[in-house]
Amino acid sequence: MKLTKGGGLYVASTLLLGVSAVNTGNNLLFLMVAAMLAFMATTGVLGWLNIRGLALSVHLPDEVYAGTDTFLSVTLHNSKRYLPSFLVRVAVAGGSTSFLMVDRKRPQSGSLLLSFPVRGPLQLPDASASSPFPVNFFIRATSLPVHQECTVFPAPRPLPVPAPGGKPDAGEAAAVAAAGYDGELAKISDYRGGEPLKLIHWRLSAKHEVFKVKELTATAAEPLLLDLDQVPGRDLEQRLSFCTFLVNRLVKGGRPVGLKLGERVITPGSTRSHRLRLLTELANYGKN
Template structure:
């Protein structure tokens, strides 16, 4: 429990009146102090009940990149008590979202924009919920388990894209992370964390609990094996970032890509699950 400025003044006033009542023996002061203590106790019980019985579901997208803003979907449930909850704040890793009203058996959804500074395994163990209800004198808080695990992929950095013949394509030298999405609209799918913001279908997203993105078609090409040690870069982290960009750029462009990490070789593939596998290997490289 945390005292607000108003709460601190209220407690100080109560103590001051209590001391005055004892020193003067004034019955009216005793009644005022008793009323103030009763009010404090009542609001305390209501505030405690307000954050009890809540459960939280957190969903991380399939693609989380180091240093890149990622939407974290949050669903708050109130299924264990008859009373609604008011003015609920949910905090994960220092970022906060608010829910004005969480009615019984009517889940409320929200989102947080998080950024993870380094690549590698990530575990979100708990979230903090708090509320100033019913009066902004005390902020009561508790923790809820969420148990979300994922791998943060290396931050992609643009690099020349190898052409089907094995040499860099001069026309691809200035490619950015948004390249490879230049085909026709294939379908609408859920946001997974790696898509450029320009592909988010904002109008359709407003009608659903999760963000919607446009998926575009692309053409296929011959397989390519990326060898991490052969990727240019000043250090391992920069090579991993370049390799992450190439994996996304090439596979999303329809070209099968494999990966060689030291003595380990992953054969080329072009499916989305294969791309996520390669990104996971890059994210966990050297972390185990």
């Protein structure tokens, strides 16, 4: 319980009147002091009841990155039998949000903007619910348990992305389709030797002095295995950040990506669940 400035003045006035009543023996002052104490007691009970019966549920998004602002959804429940709760402020891990009124059995939702500085497993601390209700003399608070765990991924840092042909793509030039043998026709070029016979364009070749071959796009990008030890960076945390960026960029672009973490190898994949698994492995690397 915290005493507000207005509450401090009220308590000081009550004490001053109480001392005056004792010194003067004035019955009117005694009645005034009694009324002020009764008012203080009544508001105290109402404030105590206001924060009873509250419960909090929280929801974090699937992807939480270190050092990045993240919205945390919170839902406040009021299980009291009769009374609603007023002017409730909920604080979780340094962020806070307010609820004007939470009626019984009608949960109210809000959101917090949080940032977690360190990667790895995270257990959210208990939340606190406070309220100055009813007259802002005292701010009463109670602890609300939060049963929410998540994994904070490393902060992604941009790095030139290796293209299917092995050349980096910094995102500044247009993407070039990878050559393949089963995709769509990309262009016609001269025969260089080694191309399969099925790719020779016989009709065009008959009109030219050299054979012409069809160049087709690849039906799928080649799988890529990211070796954490080979990723550039001044330290482990920077390499993990670069790796996080590469995993997101490549998998979202449809390219299968795997990881090599020391002696451990995770085979390439291109699904969202596989991407989250790779990010989790990067977040937990070196934490055990």
